[in-house]
Amino acid sequence: MDEASAEVQGRVRDSFERQGLMHHLGARLALIAPGRVHIVLPSRPEVTQQHGYFHAGATSSIADSAGGYAAFTLFPEDSSVLTVEYKINLLAPAEGDHLEAVGTVLKSGRTLTVCQLEVFSVQDGRRTLVATGQQTLIQVAARPER
Numbered sequence: 578m579d580e581a582s583a584e585v586q587g588r589v590r591d592s593f594e595r596q597g598l599m600h601h602l603g604a605r606l607a608l609i610a611p612g613r614v615h616i617v618l619p620s621r622p623e624v625t626q627q628h629g630y631f632h633a634g635a636t637s638s639i640a641d642s643a644g645g646y647a648a649f650t651l652f653p654e655d656s657s658v659l660t661v662e663y664k665i666n667l668l669a670p671a672e673g674d675h676l677e678a679v680g681t682v683l684k685s686g687r688t689l690t691v692c693q694l695e696v697f698s699v700q701d702g703r704r705t706l707v708a709t710g711q712q713t714l715i716q717v718a719a720r721p722e723r
Contacts, residue, residue, distance in 0.1 A: 580705075581609045588654070589614070589646050596642065596719050604639050606646075609713040612682035619675045631671035636708050640665055643680030644692035645713040652687045657719045658690075665710035668698060673700035674719050676707070683711075690714045 580586065586609045593599060593606055599616070602624055608615035616639045618624060624635040641663055649658045679695045696708035 578608075578610045578613065578662040578701070581611050584654070585609070585611075585650050591647060591659075592649065593642070593646065598638060599642055601637055602638065604642070607677065609650060610634045611650050612647055612685065614643050614650065614680045616646075616678045616680075617675050618678070621671065628670070629672065631676055631698070631707075633667055636667065636671050636676060637663075637665045637710075639676060639678035640680070640694040640696050640708060640710060641712065643678035644694050645680065645714055647680035647682050647692050648685065648714040648716075650683060651690070652716050655719050656716050658714050659717055661689065661713040661715050663694065663710055663712035665708055667708050669698075669705065669707045671696070671698045671707040673698035673705070675699050677704070680712070688716055690716070 589609050601674045604618045607617045626632040677697045681693045684691045692712045695712035697704040
């Protein structure tokens, strides 16, 4: 898969760095391609629930951001992205070295974009699908940076 242009990668990375939640969780961008973004979340106690699995909130948060940035890679330079809605199904307890969320654009429209969301747990290089979902996003005018 080809990576996005340097300009698009820069816009995505700049926006991602302004996300307090992703920073708080310890998530990082792993791939930025046209219509596809991967976000990795390392395992640590702060992102787990009472049984030691990754918390569903952390799982769904990185899925939401992966889809949002996948859509953003296809948007014009003077625009931004907001999630309109998303649904996620948790398929298995998420445990492992890290999670990898993959957002993939299914349909990019003038105003609304629909993405597929997948989250994999990774243990010793073995990937297991632990969540899947779908998301709708809206293209909005870019806001001044805060």
